[in-house]
Amino acid sequence: MLISFFSxxxxxxxxxxxxxxxxxxxxxxxxxxxxLEVREGDKVRKFKLLRKDFINDDKSLGVEYVYKxxxxxxMDDIERLYPKxxxxxxxxxxxxxxxxxxxxDGALKIKVYENPVPDKVEYNRELIQLCKKWQxxxxxxxxxxxxxDFDSIPHMLVAGxxxxxxxxxxxxxxxxxxxxxPEEVIFSLIDLKGMLAFxxxxxxxxxxxxASNAYEAxxxxxHVVTEMNTRMSKFRGRYEDVKEANISQRHFIIVDEGAQLSxxxxxxxxxxxxxxxxxxxxxxxxxxxxxxxxxxIYATQYPLRENLPPNIKMNCDAKLVFRLQxxxxxxxxxxxxxxxxxxxxxxxxxxxxxxxMTDAPLLVQTxxxxxxxxxxxxxxxxxxxxxxxxxxxxxxERTDFVEFGNLRIPVNKSDAKNT
Numbered sequence: 246m247l248i249s250f251f252s253x254x255x256x257x258x259x260x261x262x263x264x265x266x267x268x269x270x271x272x273x274x275x276x277x278x279x280x281l282e283v284r285e286g287d288k289v290r291k292f293k294l295l296r297k298d299f300i301n302d303d304k305s306l307g308v309e310y311v312y313k314x315x316x317x318x319x320m321d322d323i324e325r326l327y328p329k330x331x332x333x334x335x336x337x338x339x340x341x342x343x344x345x346x347x348x349x350d351g352a353l354k355i356k357v358y359e360n361p362v363p364d365k366v367e368y369n370r371e372l373i374q375l376c377k378k379w380q381x382x383x384x385x386x387x388x389x390x391x392x393x394d395f396d397s398i399p400h401m402l403v404a405g406x407x408x409x410x411x412x413x414x415x416x417x418x419x420x421x422x423x424x425x426x427p428e429e430v431i432f433s434l435i436d437l438k439g440m441l442a443f444x445x446x447x448x449x450x451x452x453x454x455x456a457s458n459a460y461e462a463x464x465x466x467x468h469v470v471t472e473m474n475t476r477m478s479k480f481r482g483r484y485e486d487v488k489e490a491n492i493s494q495r496h497f498i499i500v501d502e503g504a505q506l507s508x509x510x511x512x513x514x515x516x517x518x519x520x521x522x523x524x525x526x527x528x529x530x531x532x533x534x535x536x537x538x539x540x541x542i543y544a545t546q547y548p549l550r551e552n553l554p555p556n557i558k559m560n561c562d563a564k565l566v567f568r569l570q571x572x573x574x575x576x577x578x579x580x581x582x583x584x585x586x587x588x589x590x591x592x593x594x595x596x597x598x599x600x601x602m603t604d605a606p607l608l609v610q611t612x613x614x615x616x617x618x619x620x621x622x623x624x625x626x627x628x629x630x631x632x633x634x635x636x637x638x639x640x641x642e643r644t645d646f647v648e649f650g651n652l653r654i655p656v657n658k659s660d661a662k663n664t
Contacts, residue, residue, distance in 0.1 A: 270334055270343075270357050271297065274310060277333045280326060283317050290315035292353070300356055306388060307343070307358040320349045330355065344387050358387040364594040368417055368614035370622075373424055379495060381421045383565070383601055384611040391601070391609060395495065396488075398563045398603060399535040403544040404578045405567025408590075410597040410611050411544055412442045414565060415499060417614045418542065419443075420622050422497065423451055427626055431496040433469055435462045437505035445619060450628045453496075462506060463519050466526035469498055469539065473530065476537050486536035496539045498530055503545045507552035524554050531560035548577045564602040565611075579606070 268276070275292070283290040293313040300306040314323070324347070331345045334357060344358040366385045376382060380392040393401070405411035422430045423446075433454040436443040440457035447455055454465040484490035500506070506527070508520040530541045543557050548569070564579045568587040575584035579602045587598050601607045 270308065271310060273333050273336075274330065274355060274357075277326065277329050278312070280329070281315070281318050281322055283315050290317065295352060300358065301388060305359060307356060307360075310355045310357070312353040312355070314349075314353050320353075323347060323349070323353060346387075356387075360387070362387060362598070362608055362610045364592075364610065365597065366610050366612045368420075368612035368618060372612060373421055373622075376421060376425055379422075379426070381418050382612050384597070384599070384609040386607055386609050391607065393563060393565075393601070395497075395540050399539075400531055400541045400557075400561040401543075401563040401565060402558060402561035402578060403542060403565045403567075404548045404569060404574070404584070405546060405599070406569055407546050408596060409567040409587075410599060410613075411546060411567050412501060413597070413614060414567075414599075414611050415442070415501060415542065415544060416619060417612055418497075419446055419499070420614060420619050423449060423626055424622050426495070427451065429493045429495060431494060433465050433496065433498045435465060435498070435500045437462070437500075437502035442501055443499075445616070446623065448627045448629070449623060450626055459506060459516065459519050459523060462500075463523050463526070466498075466523055466530070469496070470526050470529050472496070473534055473537050473539055477533070480537070487538035492538055494538060497542060498527075498534075498539065499542045499544070500527065501544045503527075503543045503557075504547045504549070504552040507554075509551050528554055528556040528560075531557045535560075548574050550577055553577060562603060565599050566602065567596070567599045567611075581606070 271294070275294070278292040281292070292315060295311045295313055297308055297310045300309050314320075327345070327347055330347070334345055335342045341361055344361050346356040346358070348354045348356075363385055368382070372382045372390070375390065376392055377394075379395040381395065383391045383393050385391070395401075403411055403414060419432065419434075422432075430451050432446070432449070432452045433456075434440075434443045434446060434452060435456040437458070440447070440455060443455070446452055454468055456462040456465040480486075480490060487495075504510070506520055506523040508517050508524055511517055511520065527541065527543065530539055531543075534541060541557070541561070543561060545553065558578075566575065566578050566584045568589070569575050569578070569584040572582035572585050575582045578584065579600065583600055583606065587600070588594055590596055597611045597613055599609055599611055601609050
C-alpha cells in the first residue's frame with residue numbers, strides 16, 4: 246500500500262490554489278482527501294461521500310459530511326491530515342474561522358461549524374434556570390450550551406494556570422448549586438489561599454466547614470470522612486446508594502489549590518504527616534464518596550505527578566482543564582496534550598476557554614460570573630454564624646490542638662500563617 250503526503254511546499258501551493266477557486270467546503274474536503282487515496286495498479290480507492298446533513302438539523306451550526314473510508318486507510322492516517330483539512334477549509338477566509346472536527350464510528354465524519362467558540366459567555370439567571378437536577382453550566386461549545394451533572398459523574402478535577410478561569414468556575418459551581426438546591430446542598434470549602442477566593446461564601450447557611458490552611462484542612466476532611474463512614478454503616482445491608490435511600494442532600498467538598506496539600510512539598514516531618522493524612526482523606530472521599538452523596542472537586546494550578554494524588558485523578562471521571570503552562574502538565578491531568586495550546590489572553594478574549602474531558606475532549610468557553618452577580622444571587626442564603634468551628638471568632642491568644650496519632654499539633658493564627 247502506498248499512501249503519499251504532499252510536501253509542505255506543495256500543500257501551501259495547493260491551499261492557495263483552492264483559495265483562488267470558488268470552491269465549496271465539500272469540494273475542498275474532497276480535494277484534500279485525495280492525499281490518502283490508495284492506488285493499486287490502475288485502480289484508485291477513493292473516499293466516498295455517503296451523506297451530508299446540517300449539524301443537529303440546524304443550518305446555522307454547520308454541516309456534517311460522512312464518508313466511507315477506503316480499505317487500507319486508517320483513522321491514524323486521517324488524524325494526521327486534520328491540520329490540512331482545518332487550514333484548507335479556512336484558507337482565504339475573512340472574519341471568523343470555521344471550526345473543523347473529525348471522528349470515526351464506522352465511517353469518517355467531518356463536521357464543519359460555521360462559527361467558533363465565543364470569546365466570552367455571561368453567567369446569568371437564565372443560565373441557572375436551564376440546569377436540571379444537579380447540573381452546573383460548563384459554558385458554550387460549537388453546538389450551544391453544555392452542562393455537567395454531578396449525579397451522573399460525581400467527582401471533578403479542575404486545573405488551570407492562574408487568571409485563566411479555574412476559580413471563576415468554582416464560584417459558578419457554588420452559586421448555581423446554592424440557588425438551585427438551597428435545602429439540599431452542603432459545602433465544605435478548603436481554600437489554601439487563605440480562604441480569599443471563597444470568603445464571600447463563608448456565611449452561607451449551606452457551608453458546613455471551611456479551611457484556609459493544612460491543619461484546618463485535615464480537621465475538615467476528618468469530619469467529612471467520619472460522616473461518610475457513618476452513612477456507610479447505616480446503608481450496609483439496606484441501601485446501595487443515596488438514590489435508593491431517597492436522600493436528597495449532596496455534600497460538595499471543594500479544594501482550591503490542592504497542590505498545597507501535597508506531602509512532597511515540605512521537609513518538615515510534622516507538617517508532612519498532616520499533609521499525608523489530608524491526601525489519604527481526600528482519596529477516601531474520591532474512592533467511596535460517590536454513592537454516599539459526597540462529591541469531590543479538586544482544583545490545582547500546578548498539576549504535577551508529584552502533587553496530584555493518583556487515586557484522586559483516577560476517580561475524577563470529569564476533568565475541566567484551562568490553559569496550562571506546558572504539555573507535560575496537560576498530560577498529567579488528562580493523559581493528552583492540548584491544554585497548553587488553549588488561547589492566551591488577548592483582545593476580546595480574557596480567559597475562560599477550557600477542555601471538558603469525560604470520554605472525549607470537548608472545547609468550551611466557561612461562563613464568566615462577576616462578584617456583583619454572586620452577591621446578588623447568594624444574599625438570601627446568608628446567615629450570621631455563631632459556630633465554634635469558625636476559627637476567626639476565636640480569641641487571638643487561644644491555642645487549639647489537633648490530635649494525629651501520637652502527634653499533638655498546636656493550631657493558632659501564627660501556625661496557620663506558617664503553613
